[in-house]
Amino acid sequence: MKYRNRLKAVLSVALLCGALAACGMDPAQTPSESIQQPSVSEYTDDLIDAQTAFTLNLLREATKENPGENVLLSPYSAMQSLAMTANGASGNTLSEMTQVLGLPPDQLNEALCAQRIAMPDSRACKFSLANALWVNAHAGALRDAFQQTNETFYNAKITVAPFSQSTVKDINKWCKKQTDGMIPEILTDQSTDHPAMHLLNAIAFDGEWDEKFAEEPQAYSFWAYDGSEQVAMMMCGTEKYYLSDEKATGFLKYYKDGKYAFAAIKPNNDVLPDAYLENLTAAELHSLLVNITEPRSVTIGLPKFRWESSNDLIPLLKNMGMNAAFDPDAADFSMMTENQEQLWISDVLQKAVIEVDTNGTKAVAVTKTSVESSLYDENTGVFLNRPFIYMIVETENMTPVFAGVINTMFDAHY
Structure with missing residues (x-):
């Protein structure tokens, strides 16, 4: 809460x-009777x-x-x-x-x-x-x-x-x-x-990034959706914010100012993202994003991708x-x-x-x-070496701005 x-x-x-200026109204104007001035939302x-x-x-x-x-x-x-x-x-x-x-x-x-x-x-x-x-x-x-x-x-x-x-x-x-x-x-x-x-x-x-990766990306194996072995240029480092529940692990990597973060979610037990998403509820997703484990050293591997x-x-x-x-x-x-x-x-x-x-x-x-x-832990790690889900979230209330899935590195690494 x-x-x-x-x-x-x-x-x-x-x-x-x-509110007036940012919502497209001139502060000198009076809102019409049918359109009420924006106020704090209930x-x-x-x-x-x-x-x-x-x-x-x-x-x-x-x-x-x-x-x-x-x-x-x-x-x-x-x-x-x-x-x-x-x-x-x-x-x-x-x-x-x-x-x-x-x-x-x-x-x-x-x-x-x-x-x-x-x-x-x-x-x-x-x-x-x-x-x-x-x-x-x-x-x-x-x-x-x-x-x-x-x-x-x-x-x-x-x-x-x-x-x-x-x-x-x-x-x-x-x-x-x-x-x-x-x-x-x-x-x-x-x-x-x-x-x-x-x-x-x-x-x-x-x-x-609030903390940039210290080393250049290194080539690692990425096990794609179809089980094939591919190459990912992996950016490796450590983070403090670990995500974990019964179904998945992940991490938050913050951008400067701490108002946005990259959220990575890796389903447990080699479950693929589509199967994981099929049984995931909105409440579970929000809970995973906001219930961050106490800061700890988390070893991460994040593919460089476009x-x-x-x-x-x-x-x-x-x-x-x-x-x-x-x-x-x-x-x-x-x-x-x-x-x-x-x-x-x-x-x-x-x-x-x-x-x-x-x-x-x-x-x-x-x-x-x-x-x-009609008119017209220190040993804890989240290494993203198989399909994973990612989001860019606004961190005040974990609103997802972008969301995606990486199932293959073919044509994605750069």
């Missing part, structure tokens, strides 16, 4: 000092639970969809994009999105806004987040409540433009800028679809219970635009890149939700 109590204190100070604990469950469910479905392959996701980015979209949903579509995201939009909007303000960002450990909506000029006007909610709580920049190749270039330019050039595009120049809108989130993380991914999230979200939103005949996004044409989600694409080396970690992600219209 100490993590959650400390988080509430941080959120209280952050909201009192900067649902902080619920948000932590919702984000942990969403992370676990998304990661579990991704390992099922891609057995034996490496996985890289940003559940944090996906939730931002989908939460903005949910503000235009109604009926069964809204019910399913609420069930998958873990909170109804009114609670989720306020809680995510408060959390975004409180997310640490410093020179040594940089974190940035941006939201944007590109609306097709032929799609009709946005409903006032939908537009104001996304501007107020998500600081979303809204651009109305004809969806031409020029707009594709503008969206990709935004994507490249927000990810420090690591993701140069989210749309291809050959894109011929003309959806009603794109709802985008981009996040970027760049953190230096991985990039492009994930269609729709199959994963369907398996999690979100179906109506993707069905042109069943979707209800009647709270999104003034037009009466049928709207549905045609694409949820996420691109992500992570680099882990002796200096630290860089990780970026962009999530694009496209809405289509």
